[in-house]
Amino acid sequence: MADAWVIRESRKYLTGNLVDRLVALNHNVIEMAPDINELSKRSIQNGAILIFVDQDLLSSQQALIYLRDIAVENEIPVFLMGLPVDIESIKGIIPDSAIEEEFYRPLDIPVIVDKVNQFLANNNSVTKKKILVVDDSGMMLRNVKKLLGDKYQVILANSGAMAIKYLSLDLPDLVLLDYEMPVINGKQVMEIIRTENDFSGVPVFFLTSKNDRETIMDVMGLKPEGYLLKSLSAEDFVRTIDEFFEKRKKIN
Secondary structure, three states: OOOEEEEOOOOOHHHHHHHHHHHHOOOOEEEEOOOHHHHHOOOOOOOEEEEEOOHHHHOOHHHHHHHHHHHHHHOOOEEEEEOHHHHHHHOOOOOHHHEEEEEEOOOOHHHHHHHHHHHHHHHOOOOOOEEEEEOOOHHHHHHHHHHHOOOOEEEEEOOHHHHHHHHHHOOOOEEEEEOOOOOOOHHHHHHHHHHOOOOOOOOEEEEEOOOOHHHHHHHHHHOOOEEEEOOOOHHHHHHHHHHHHHHHHHHO
C-alpha cells in the first residue's frame, strides 16, 4: 500500500516535484484527483494523506468528506498545502485532530518533503503486523480495532467484497473473517482466498458466534488457522492473536 496519498485537482509542477522527490526517497506514492468515484476504488488504510488545497478542490465537498472520514477512522495524518484562506476553509471539513501539519504558499517543496519523509520514517520505524478484520458489524470492527490497534496495524472491511478488494492490493499478515455476512459470507470469502494464487497462503481465523461441529466441519477443508468465538473475553481474544504471531516467529 502507499506511504503517501497525494490528493490534487491536476498534476502541476509543484505536485510533480513533490511526488518525484518522495519516490526518490523510496516511498510508494499514489496521486489521485478529489473524485469520490476514484477515491472509493482505493483502500486508504495507512500512510499519510497530502492534500494540495485550492478553490477547485474545495468545491469537491463529497470527496473531502470521504477523506475526512477515512483519516479519522483509520487515524491517518493529513498534510495540507495551499493558501492560508483555502486551508482555513478545508479545516471546516477536516478536524484539527487529523491534521499533522500545514504548509502555506509559496510552498517550499524540499522542506515539505523533509517533513513528510521524517514522519513516514518515524511512523514505519517499527513495522507492526497487519491484520485485516472482516465483519458486517460496525460495532464488532470498532471493538477489534480497540483491542488490537496498539500492537497491530488493523485494517477494517465491512463486507466480503471489500475484503477481496483489499487483498488484491495488499497482503495482510492475518485475516479475521466473520463467518456470517450478507451477500458474500465468510466461507465464500475463504474459498476465494484459497483459490487465488496471489493471496492463497494468507492465514485466516474465522470470527463466529457458532462453535457447533457442523459449522466447523463445513469449512475444515479450507484450512483456517482456527476459530475465534465472538463471546471470548478481551484478554483471551488478544492472547490468541499474540500466541499466533509468536508461534509464526519461532517457525520462521
